[in-house]
Amino acid sequence: MNSRSTKEFKELVLKNMTFTAFNEGNYTIYRNENNPELGFLIEYSREGYYTFGIGDYTIAKDFAISFNHKEEIMRFGTVYSGVTEFEIENNPVSSFTPSSFFVVEKALKGRQVxxxxxxxxxxxxxxxxKYFDEVIKPNFPNSINFDNFIYNYTYSYLTLEIATIIQNLRNLSEANELTSLYLESKILECIALLSKEVFSSPENTFTNQLNHGEIKIGKDRYIKLTASDANAIQKAYEILTKEAFNPPTISALSKMVFLNEQKLKAGFSAKYHMSISEYTTSIKMATAENLLSTTELSIEEISTILGYNYSGNFIKMFKKVHGKTPLAFRKKSK
Incomplete structure (x- = not known):
């Protein structure tokens, strides 16, 4: 089974669950009248803008659905029980266990079981x-938008305030007291709380995964850079600046800043327009210039200070950078 939209995906899921729709005024309940023990799914919606869903159901048979969705949607809520198994293209996550969650989806492709x-x-x-484009942006231009987040990245986190709102909406639904107006007011409040969480602090669960652009890895491969990645690259830069004469290996530096080697090297080059080795070499050569111009230290002594095991390697690198040997540079600077 294949779905090309979230609407078609829902229809296929409900069909396999043997559920039928029953309109109850301001909401729709899906259930199997002949097998009530299978549970239910309730949906409140403003068509094309938003939906609030409550599910408490048991799967009637094995099934799987492949999906290739083009829409852009934001989903967040709480799973109280049940483990979702799925495969998403270009995503290492393969299951979702009970917890709060938040995700912005775009061009989602994969398979769920x-x-x-x-x-x-x-x-x-x-x-x-569409709700952000037509309602939020025109009236609240400084609020969050979809581009603030990495697409198809599931955060296992919600603020306590938002989690509480969802629980209260669920309680009102059970009491048959949830109105469309009240629901929309709470959806707006959730968006406001998300904006506050994202913009109020440079360090929180959301901002650590905000989209900081793309970096190129390989010929035609690009990966997204998160805020936590950017912080790790900045930390690597600071370590290299401090330890330029005896820099850690790429492998060691990767472990020190908790970032994989490939992303560290590509991210560093993208941010500082030079490789890690070029950066440490630039510091060594700048220091060498200073020592050659202001001290009487020998070439061997300067070489040792800069971390070279052999003075010949220092001389070779200096000539490559400056076009002359260290001695020639010293004579000219006197």
């Missing part, structure tokens, strides 16, 4: 990009 007897219980809010 359900097993007979699995029980799922949770509640989530889905907001379409």
């Amino acid at each position: 359900w097993k007979k007897g699995q029980h799922f219980h949770g509640a989530e809010i889905t907001i379409h990009k």
